[in-house]
Amino acid sequence: MEAISIANVLRPQMSSVLGACHFAVLLLLSLPTPAQAAKYDGELTLTVLDEKTGKPLAARIELRDARGRLVRTRAKGAVPTDAGLYFDGEVPLRLRRGDYQFLIEAGPEYRTRPGTFKIDRRAEDAKTVTLLRRIDMQAEGWWAGDLDVREQLEHVPLLMRARGVDYVPVTMKWTERGRKKEQKIAKGFEAVTTQSPAYGPWAISAPEGDTGLIAIRDDDIHDAIPDAIPDAIPDTEPEVEPFVVGDATAWLLPVWIANDRLDAIMVLDRFSQGFGKQQRGFEGRLPDRKFFPGKLGYGRWCEHIYHHVLNCGIEIAPSAGSGSGLTANAIGANRAYVQCGDQFTRDDWQAGLAAGEVFVTNGPLLRTRVEERPPGHVFVLSQGERRDFQIGLDLAFYEETQVEYLEIIKNGESLHQIRLDEMASKGGRLPKVPFDASGWFAVRAVTNNTEFYQYATTGPYYVEQGSQKHVDSKSVQFFLDWLDAAKEHFADNEAVLAEIKAARPFWEALQAHAK
Known part of the structure; x- marks a missing residue:
């Protein structure tokens, strides 16, 4: 019997584990004149250490003056953003005299620390802050990736370390409102690494009809990068075949599925953390607000689409990307954790994602095992067999955005919804999941955040009986209707239009065998 383990991680003042920088930006926008630190009276050298190991930590500091105004400042070796300052273990803060409040974070695995200090005229002081690591995802074999990042390339390694992200294929070319954009590479910058934090190879995001598609290639980033997705996905040269991710809301999603073009589907994208606030540039298919209303509607719509994909017998993994550098989201605001074991490599991470050994999140850290298997595993039933699956689960979350409930999803429908306050009375165990035919199941954890749909979901576990996949006629029709709308x-x-026409026979054939 497998039980649930829950870690309740305190996070003062922040509303989102992975979207901390986004929250700070919202505060910034509400303040018309943030304090500036152009001139300074004193200097404080701040050092951040891991409480247990004593080693320096890359971190982000959000600094406010006595009136609560966000203070913008710069420091040698640090990366300034609208949401605060990123630095690598130590940072000299040159500030005007006065009282200050600070908030320091080093990603979702560490407890966030608030504090205060005072700057006097001609003061030179030093302060050390230790952060408690409440969970070690790498020790459990889970490694975090963000597949949509457009930050300035030389800033990416530090931002990744401070946010606890292991893999980022930096998008080098994309189209924004009809205009082509391209990253510049600083002279002498080492643009690709393969070990954590791995911030290469390059990726491009598609223009025009292919909007919502990201192709990740393994070429030398200094070589000529194609301008369009078709040029990055050659019909020949399979040794350089890219890893391709498509947005759940992309108009051509059913075309890409029919063409077997995708390695993963992005269910958490750059619009997921507040669609109404940052929907500029959105070119996908909008939800019907009657069925997906309010601030949580867009996130639920993306998940709804993905469940329809799975209900068509399409075994494809979920993924996540923040759009950092293009939106206010920080690197890792949306992230995918892939099970890679003790050692991380870029290739193993991509292979693990393609195999479905993943959970995606913009908040809770949700890890599951079923019969000691991670998500993506296929369980085989013999003809006439019935089987009950017990889910073992570990969950970490933050006080300000508590997980409101856990939910077991079976074939796209809610099978069980369990509130955490009910878990103790049930011995910390989740209900079993019964199967007597082909299908799939997953677990999600939903927070009480009312600003956007903040949740985590595992990749699906699959059940197959007699080599038959679960294909639901309603879900197939969902994509046939999508083609008509496209x-x-x-x-x-x-x-x-020619691509759409060519894709239709795939879905019609699927419908002929659906139940």
């Missing part, structure tokens, strides 16, 4: 959306684009 025809109207791309009515003036003959090339895209």
Whole structure:
């Protein structure tokens, strides 16, 4: 019998584990004139250490003056952002005299620390802050990736360390509101690493009809990078075949699925943390607000689409990307944790994601095992067999955004919803999941955040009986209707219309075998 383990991690003043920087930006926008530190009276050297090991930690500091105004400052070797200052273990803060409040964070595995200090005229002082590590995801074999990052390339390694992210394929080319954008590489900068933190190889995001597609390639980043997705996905040269991720809301999602083009589907994208606030540039299919209303609607819509994909018998993993550098989201605001074991490599991470050994999150840290297997595993039933699956689960979350409930999803429907205050009376065990036919199941943890749909979901576990996959006719029809809507959306684009037409037989054949 497997039981649940829950770690309740305190996080003062922040509303989101992974979206901490986003929260700070919201505060900034509400203040018309943030304090500046252009001139200074004194200097404080701040050092951040791991409480247990005593080693320096890359971190982010959010600094406020006595009136609560966000203070913008710069320091040698640090990366300034609208949400605070990122630094690598130690930072000299040159400030005007007065009282200050600070908040220091080093990613979701560490407890966030608030504090205060005072700067006097001509003061030179030093302060050491220790952060308690409440959970070690790498020790459990889970490694974090963010597949949509457009930050300035030379800043990425520090931002990754401070946010606890292990893998980022930096997007080098993309199209924004019809204009081509391209990253510049600083002279002498080592642009690709393969060990954590791994911030290469490059990726490109598609323009026009392919909007919502990211191709990750393994070439030398200093070589010529293609301008368009088709050029990055050659028909030949399989040794350089890219890893391709598609947004759940992309208009051509059913076309890409029919063409077997995708390695993963992005269910947490750059619009997930507040669609109404940062929807500029959105070119995907919008949800019907009657069924997906309010601030939580967009996130639920993305998840709803992904469940329809799974209900079509398509075994494909979920993924996540923050859009950091293009939006206010920090690196890792949305992230995918992949099970890689003790040692991380970029190739193993991509392979683990493609195999579905993943959970995606913009908040809770949700890890599951079923019969000692991670997500993505296929359980086989013999003809006529019935089997009950027991889920073992570990969960960490933060006080300000508590997990409100856990939910077991079976074939796209809620099978069990369990509130955490009910867990003790049930001995910390989740209900079993019964199967007597093919299907899939997953676990999600949903927080009480009311600003956006903050949750974590495991990749699916699959159950197959007699080599048959679970195919639901309603879900197949969902994508046939999607193709009809896409025809109207791309009515003036003959090339895209041809792709839509070519994809339809795939879905019609699937419908013929659906139940």
